[in-house]
Amino acid sequence: MSATDVDGARAAGTGAPARSTTPLAGASGEKRRMSLTHKRNLRLGLLFISPWIIGVAVFIVYPVTYSIGLSFTRYSGMATPTWVGVQNYITAFSDPLVAKATGNTLFYAIIAVPLGLVVALTLAIAMNQNVREVAWYRTIFYAPSLIPAFAMSFIFIVFLNPQFGVFNQVIGLFGGSNVNLLGDPTGVKIAIILMAQFGAGNAALIFLAGLRNVPKTVYEAARVDGAGPIRQFFSITFPLLTPVLLFNLITGVSGALQVFTEAFVITNGSGDPDGGALFYMMYLYKTAFGFAELGYASALAVLLFLTGLALALLIFWLSRRFVNYDVDAA
């Protein structure tokens, strides 16, 4: 008796819940024919996605696994790695520069991510206005996101120049004294946070897609019930955007933990003044390629990965309290 027969008998004779039966579970000849088709489709499917499978295996799975292995060694990139157990991890927890770099990165993430979400949502709402020239607005609001980070960094160096920069010229108009943001360890972080907001266009597009997905009938019903724009935003728009918010929050945190390019360009690779822009990735980069300590740098990378993972899981766990997946039902 075949397994299918057993299932059929159970379903017919015992009153147990019947499994859903598919054509694949029919007569043996039919099963073979369908199985061949299935296999062929599977082969074709795998062939089509093989560039991604190979890409993930070669550029993500292998390096991550290799890096985890290296994190338990002393390795310069040249000689054979020497096993040192968890020494690199112990060193990381006592390294004052790791503490400084972590503090800088958290400072950045805690401000840049929420601020970025607010800016992106505001842009998305502006892009969603029902006016004829909305296409122009969308282009204008998105355009800064197309500027590469290194180019934006050079623009910001000039923009924030303590004497002739636009930023200080505006402050001067209101009688304020000059601010040298890039010459101050906290100021340089704030400058990089401000700069990050020019890349909010990507998140704004995702918010815009979410906004377009909210059924108009819900707003019409709300208007009939007498809800104004603010009430509509907080009772309809925002709750129904929370799945998109969750996505942008997780990608934002992940990106914030890896902030690098802007600080590298602005500080000429030093992370100064006073290590104020020495972000975690920058210290990791220096450790790996400046000091030839790839084992230690791998341990730092693993710690960063675990931190990112833990934060993502924490956000997912918290998301059960604030994310509303009822957009379709709505």
Added chain:
Amino acid sequence: MIDRRRFLGGAGLAAAATLGATSCARSRATGDNVIRYWGMGAADTDKDQAVLDAFKATDAGKDVQVIIDQVPSSGAADNSQIITAVRGGTAPDLWWMDRFNAVQNASIGLLEPIDGLIEEYEDVSVEEFKSQWIQFAVDELTYDGQTYGLPTATDARGLLYNENILKDVGIDLDMFDPTQHVITWDELREVARQVTHEDSRGNYDRFGFVPWVDQGTPYTWAFGLGAEVYDNETSKITLDSPEWKAVFELYADWAEEFPYSKVDAFYATYQPPNAPPTQNALFSERLAITPTGPWQIQGNEKYAPDLPLKWTWLPVQKDGDPTYTWSGGQSLVIPKGANMTKTLWEFLKFFAGYPGQSIYQPMLGNLPTNLQAIVEKKYNPGAELFREMLPNSTSRPPLPVGSAVWDTTDRAKSSVALGSKTPQEAIEENQALIAPKMALFPDFKMPETYGKPSPIPEA
């Protein structure tokens, strides 16, 4: 319309062709007469070519093919390009490298020692052969008793000043004349006070001097204050010595009068980071004095030929104290896995020796390391004061943790100047960061001759 089978077949072929092409693209050129060379950098291609042309005109070089790539060394920053190339089997046979990185790179096995080549192809001993170059430059290429390349260019540090500005505020120029006087720190502070001027909003619009800009690195003043990084006797890092504390006290002291943030605003305005060479506070006559070196001569001559920019010694503590400086520079090294042929050796010897140095040194603005080239003055005449400095100059200590020491001390400089750390806290942190790294090289010894005078024969 193309069917799916043809599309997949075509895509597969295209992918295979791309993979094949990329895997062949950077494969090593073969043959004993082919040399792959990573040169001085895009801006100095003409110097590389001039040496190559001269080499090809010799008997040793007539059948040689040299493939020049401009992949410059980025100082203490990043060795990823060369490590990747060596590991990938596409490394050059010869590499123009910042000499400061030599010991670190040798310690990780990135470079080939050249002692074997000298023994095989030269009629003199290794020591005698190396004696053609200035001692401190050879020391900087020595690790564990072996030599990892030949030195090419070198330099030194001094003060560059603009006579116009000093005259405008009534400074006695004899104070800066290197033949008459070595300026003291107190005198320099007074000059800086007189020169520095603020606009109506309190911003500096003319500035004298501070010790933390340009070549005002902790290393520079450490040489003047007797601070040493490493004790060869005890094999210990000594970054927490009283002398190092004095180095950082110097920054703290100057920053009290010239706040870091205001100075930074001045430089951000008149000489911002990554600015083109023309945008220089000295050239715009906003800055009076800066610590720098002979590499600046080329720019001075090119962009400010009419300005009276002159050189003098670095400041000393008190009248009569000995002058001091330090020298960096470049070298030619052989990365691991290179094709170690007689042809390569002949090219290296030509390039780093008298024939090569006499071609490119006058064009570079720096100083030669080859003693004959120094004696015969194969350098820019504007670098004469630096030439005088050479016998008593030395390199930064050749340590396998050199990049980390540089990075750490430089960060401490801005911390102290900003006031976020006291000099004592800075030196304690520096020691705590570097000592464990150096502990991985137990009983490491720098060359015996390190820090001793490097005599230059008389003409």
